[in-house]
Amino acid sequence: MNKITHPIAPEELMAYLDGELRADRATATAAHLGECAECQSTVAGFRGVSQILKTWKAELAESDMPQAIATALAESRPESRNVFPAWRSRRKNWIPRWPAAARVGAVVAIFLVVLGTLRFQTGLTGNVFSPHGRPVDYAVVNQPSDGQGETRTFAPAPLPPPPSAGPVQARDRHRLEQFAKLQSAPQVKFSQDQPSVERNLVAGPMIIRSAQLSLITKEFDKARANLEGILKRHRGYVGELKAGGSTGSGRTLTATLRVPADQLDATLTEVKTLGRVESESQSGQDVTSQYVDLQARLANARNTEQRLTDLLRNRTGKLSDVLEVEQELDRVRGEIEQMEAERKTMSNQVSYATLNATIAEDYKAQLQVVPPSTSTRLSNAAVEGYRSMADGVVSLALFLLSTGPSLLLWGVVLFLPARLVWKKVRRSFVS
Amino acid sequence: MISDEALMLDFQCGSHPAFEQLFARYRGPIYGFFRRRLQGDQRAEDLTQETFVAVIRASARYEPRALVRTYLYSIAMNLLAAERRKQFRDPPPGELAPEPVTNHAPDAALWIREALERLDDSEREILMLREYEQLSYAEIAELMKLPVNTVRSRLFRSRMALKGHLEPEQKSAEATATKGVAQSVKLTRAEGEAI
Numbered sequence: 001m002n003k004i005t006h007p008i009a010p011e012e013l014m015a016y017l018d019g020e021l022r023a024d025r026a027t028a029t030a031a032h033l034g035e036c037a038e039c040q041s042t043v044a045g046f047r048g049v050s051q052i053l054k055t056w057k058a059e060l061a062e063s064d065m066p067q068a069i070a071t072a073l074a075e076s077r078p079e080s081r082n083v084f085p086a087w088r089s090r091r092k093n094w095i096p097r098w099p100a101a102a103r104v105g106a107v108v109a110i111f112l113v114v115l116g117t118l119r120f121q122t123g124l125t126g127n128v129f130s131p132h133g134r135p136v137d138y139a140v141v142n143q144p145s146d147g148q149g150e151t152r153t154f155a156p157a158p159l160p161p162p163p164s165a166g167p168v169q170a171r172d173r174h175r176l177e178q179f180a181k182l183q184s185a186p187q188v189k190f191s192q193d194q195p196s197v198e199r200n201l202v203a204g205p206m207i208i209r210s211a212q213l214s215l216i217t218k219e220f221d222k223a224r225a226n227l228e229g230i231l232k233r234h235r236g237y238v239g240e241l242k243a244g245g246s247t248g249s250g251r252t253l254t255a256t257l258r259v260p261a262d263q264l265d266a267t268l269t270e271v272k273t274l275g276r277v278e279s280e281s282q283s284g285q286d287v288t289s290q291y292v293d294l295q296a297r298l299a300n301a302r303n304t305e306q307r308l309t310d311l312l313r314n315r316t317g318k319l320s321d322v323l324e325v326e327q328e329l330d331r332v333r334g335e336i337e338q339m340e341a342e343r344k345t346m347s348n349q350v351s352y353a354t355l356n357a358t359i360a361e362d363y364k365a366q367l368q369v370v371p372p373s374t375s376t377r378l379s380n381a382a383v384e385g386y387r388s389m390a391d392g393v394v395s396l397a398l399f400l401l402s403t404g405p406s407l408l409l410w411g412v413v414l415f416l417p418a419r420l421v422w423k424k425v426r427r428s429f430v431s
Numbered sequence: 432m433i434s435d436e437a438l439m440l441d442f443q444c445g446s447h448p449a450f451e452q453l454f455a456r457y458r459g460p461i462y463g464f465f466r467r468r469l470q471g472d473q474r475a476e477d478l479t480q481e482t483f484v485a486v487i488r489a490s491a492r493y494e495p496r497a498l499v500r501t502y503l504y505s506i507a508m509n510l511l512a513a514e515r516r517k518q519f520r521d522p523p524p525g526e527l528a529p530e531p532v533t534n535h536a537p538d539a540a541l542w543i544r545e546a547l548e549r550l551d552d553s554e555r556e557i558l559m560l561r562e563y564e565q566l567s568y569a570e571i572a573e574l575m576k577l578p579v580n581t582v583r584s585r586l587f588r589s590r591m592a593l594k595g596h597l598e599p600e601q602k603s604a605e606a607t608a609t610k611g612v613a614q615s616v617k618l619t620r621a622e623g624e625a626i
Contacts, residue, residue, distance in 0.1 A: 015583060053563070054562070056544070058475075059459065069454065069483045
C-alpha cells in the first residue's frame with residue numbers, strides 16, 4: 001500500500017486557515033491545496049467544525065450601562081491614576097512630527113540645564129551635599145592582650161537619649177542645641193552617602209584621601225582622651241585602635257581613624273596639638289575615572305538585565321532556550337551585585353578619609369629611692385636557700401633516674417675485664 | 432477607528448467616554464465568554480459587570496504592553512476560575528438554566544456543549560478561546576501561560592477530537608431530518624391520492 005506524503009502537515013493546514021502561518025509557508029500551503037484533494041478534505045473538515053461551533057451563539061440584549069459599572073466609573077478618580085500613560089498618549093500626537101535632529105537637540109538641552117542646575121546648587125550650598133556622617137559614640141570592649149597593654153575595638157553605638165524634660169538651665173541650653181544638631185545630622189550609612197557622592201561626581205573629581213601622623217607626648221592619658229573628643233567634634237569614627245606598653249618603656253597608641261573627607265585638614269590640625277610631631281604625610285588617589293567607568297558598566301548591566309527579563313516574560317520558545325536565558329540572567333545579576341558593592345566601597349572611601357595616627361609616650365625612667373627592710377632581706381634569703389636545696393635534691397634524683405640504668409649496665413659489662421686488669425696490675429706490683 | 436489601547440490610555444487620563452466605548456465593544460464578547468462556560472445567564476451578566484468594574488479599579492496599573500483584549504480576557508479568566516472554585520465548594524441548587532439561543536434546533540447548543548465537554552479541559556479552553564473569542568495563538572499562549580507551539584498542537588488535537596465527537600451526532604441529526612422529510616412527502620402523496 002502506497003503511503004502519500006504531503007509537504008504540508010495537517011497542523012499547518014489548520015494554522016493556514018487561522019491565518020497563523022508564516023508568509024512563505026502560507027504561499028506553499030495555498031499552492032499545495034490547489035493540487036491535493038486529501039488536504040482540501042482536511043481543510044473542509046476544519047471549516048465544518050468551526051461552522052458548527054459558530055451556531056452556538058450567546059448574545060446579550062442591548063441595554064444601558066449597568067448601575068454597578070456606572071457607580072464604579074463615577075467613583076474612579078483620574079488624578080489617582082498613573083499620569084505617565086496620559087503623558088505618553090498626548091505625546092503621540094506631537095512627538096512623531098518632530099524631526100530626529102530636533103529631538104536629539106531637545107534631549108541635549110535638557111541634559112545641559114540639569115547639569116548646570118546641579119553645579120549651581122552644589123556651589124551654593126557647599127556643605128549641604130558634603131558627606132557628613134552622624135557623630136558616633138563608642139561601645140568599648142576590653143580585650144587584654146598582655147599584662148600591660150590592651151586592645152580596644154570600637155563599634156558605633158546609638159546616640160544617648162535626649163535630656164529629660166524639665167526647666168532648662170541656661171548652661172544646658174547650649175548642650176541641647178548641640179544635641180538637636182547631632183540628631184538632625186545624617187546617619188553614617190553608605191546608602192545615604194550615595195547621593196552626595198554622585199553630586200560630588202558631577203561637581204568635581206573623586207579623591208580617596210589618607211594621612212599618616214606620628215606624635216610623641218608626655219601626657220599620654222590626656223592625649224588619648226582628647227583624641228576621642230576630636231573625633232566626636234569632626235563626626236569621625238575609629239576603625240581600629242591598639243594601645244600597649246611594658247615596664248621600663250613608654251606606652252604607644254596606634255589608631256586608624258575615619259573622618260569625613262572635608263574634615264580631614266581640621267582633624268589633622270587638632271590632632272597635632274596632642275604632642276610633638278615626629279612625622280606626617282598625606283596622599284590622595286583620584287578614582288573619578290574608575291567611578292564613572294563603574295557607573296557606566298552598572299547601567300549597561302541593568303539594561304541587559306531588563307532586556308533579559310523582558311525576553312523571558314514576552315517570548316516563548318524551547319525549554320533549553322529559556323534555561324539559557326535564565327542562566328545568563330543569573331550571571332548578569334551576580335555582576336550587578338558585585339559592581340554595586342564596589343561602588344558603595346568606593347563611595348565610602350571617598351566620603352571618609354583615613355588617618356593613621358601613632359601616639360607614643362615620652363618615657364622617663366625613675367629611681368627606686370626606698371631600699372627593702374632587713375627582715376624582708378632575711379626572709380628572702382631563707383626562701384632562696386630552701387629553694388636552692390630543694391632544687392639540688394630534685395636535680396640529683398632526676399640525674400640518677402635518667403642515667404642510673406645506663407651506668408648499671410656499663411658497670412656489669414666492664415666489671416670482669418676491670419677486675420682482671422686490676423689483678424694483673426697488683427701482681428706486677430707484688431713481683 | 433480608535434484602537435482599544437488608545438481608548439484605555441484615554442480612560443487612564445480620566446476620559447469616561449473612552450471607557451463607554453470600550454464597554455460597548457467588549458460587553459457582548461465578555462458576556463458570551465462567561466455564558467458559554469457557566470450555567471445561567473444571570474451569573475454570566477454579573478461576572479461581565481465584575482470584569483468591567485475590575486478594569487475600572489485596576490486601570491492605573493494597565494500598561495500598553497499587552498492588548499486590551501488580552502487584558503480583559505485575563506481578568507475574565509481569573510473571575511471564571513474563582514467562580515468555578517466557588518461552585519465546586521458550594522454547588523448551586525435548582526435546575527439548569529436554558530441554553531443560549533442558536534440558529535439550529537433548540538438542542539443544538541446542548542449537543543455542541545456536550546461534545547465540547549468530552550474534550551480535555553485545557554484543549555477545550557484553547558479551542559473556545561480561538562473559535563468564540565477569536566484570539567490569536569500568541570494571545571491564547573499569553574493567557575494560558577503556554578508556549579505558542581503547544582497552543583497550536585493542542586488546538587489541532589482538540590479540533591480533530593471535536594470533529595470525531597460531532598460527526599456521529601451530525602449524521603444522526605441529518606438522518607432524523609431526512610426521515611422527517613420523507614415522511615412528510617409520503618403524507619403529501621397520500622393526501623393527493625385521496626383527493
